[in-house]
Amino acid sequence: MKRDQSTEEKIKAAAKKVFMTKGFDGCSVRDIAKEVGSNVALLNYYFRSKEKLFELIFEGAMSDFLQSMIAVFSSDLSLKEKVEQLIDKEFSFFMEHPELPMFILQSLHQNKTNAPMPSQFLEPIANTGIFEQFEQAKANGEIRDVSIRNVTMLLMSNVHYPFMSKNLTKQFHGISTDQFEEDLKKHKEIVKELITNYLFISNPKA
Amino acid sequence: MKRDQSTEEKIKAAAKKVFMTKGFDGCSVRDIAKEVGSNVALLNYYFRSKEKLFELIFEGAMSDFLQSMIAVFSSDLSLKEKVEQLIDKEFSFFMEHPELPMFILQSLHQNKTNAPMPSQFLEPIANTGIFEQFEQAKANGEIRDVSIRNVTMLLMSNVHYPFMSKNLTKQFHGISTDQFEEDLKKHKEIVKELITNYLFISNPKA
DNA sequence: CCAAAATTTAAACATTTGTTTAATTTTTCC
DNA sequence: GGAAAAATTAAACAAATGTTTAAATTTTGG
8 A cells, every 4th residue: 555655756856856957858767767766667657657757747847837926916915016026926936946937938848748738727827816906907097008918928028037048148248156146136126116117107196 | 072062051951940949859860860851870971970060050049149139239329229229130030030049048058058158159249349338328327327237137038038938928828829929019119118218317408 | 984082871889768577575454 | 474565676678869880872073
């Protein structure tokens, strides 16, 4: 019957680490087995195949990826506060999971995941009521007449890209990791100011 | 002696196409040979190895990647005009080479290129005098007191990311390719306004 | 036209790949 | 304690990988 639960978890953790850094095509199941300190048969014993294991890791990553958004959207803050909090939270989240944006985008780019993104991921976001809050603010004249898709693109661009471009940016400017992280902090503040200034109409007296 | 020059070029073109879409690890040399309509021995006859061929393609891509910047920076426009032109030119460039940002960042992310980015790439940019023009504008009080690294991060984020996130974005919003490209156009205009508004100090009468 | 050089091909190579088999060890539960 | 179940291992499998060899074809230049 049941034995040591942690073996399955150890494999998942190792697979996550290896897939995240090297990508699906960039690693072998033996790489993962070595990371576990075991052999390849055990991986397939628990997860049937490399592909199945990858899908599991990918879905977990996608879930993490969206979770920090949902947490912010679910609060009862004003739209402006939500935007500011989102940027803050996403930055500190990706500071701890810097590989995540590249992993997600790369996997989707090469269609490593057959399933179209399950509504399981999107629905929770819709359920926060953020879309309605956004349209309401637009109707109230609090924010610009811009589509939520464009706001999303702005936010994602400025929050995800810096973590994906670490190597390019460091080489481009010839800077250290420390300097890069300093720049990252500054970037966050700029983006916050930039986006709120753009989106929210200055109301000298609403 | 010399024969049909176009064979070597055909291989490079095929390799570029395959590497760009599937990545170094995601394809085999036989994939490339099939794209050429030939066999694997010919690839190594011309390029010695898969790695050597990849490095060649990568360097060409990096060169393309930076070329459109250099063209804009070399002109004798004002800084504001350069920023606006840069955004326009980069967008139309990536519209025709949408795989490029992902290819470059992915390759650098997984260190598929051993060489630290050769100064051959960066020097031409420095030689345009754009850095001096930027510092001059800052000294003149025309623009904010912000590092050029942060401006670069802003520009790159907003120009590169949308092309990298096509699949994520389409799935996220459940939109068609046509709608996505519409959003892209709008994004470009937003980014132009956003960045120039942020960077350039409004001078009612300079 | 013809020998030498360059190009192209098919086949073989040694490894590595993902997966499976079968045997062994460990755990479970009466 | 011991049989059944679960977990783990080593070994083998066929297929795919990057590269090389050697032979065949085509081009070159006198």
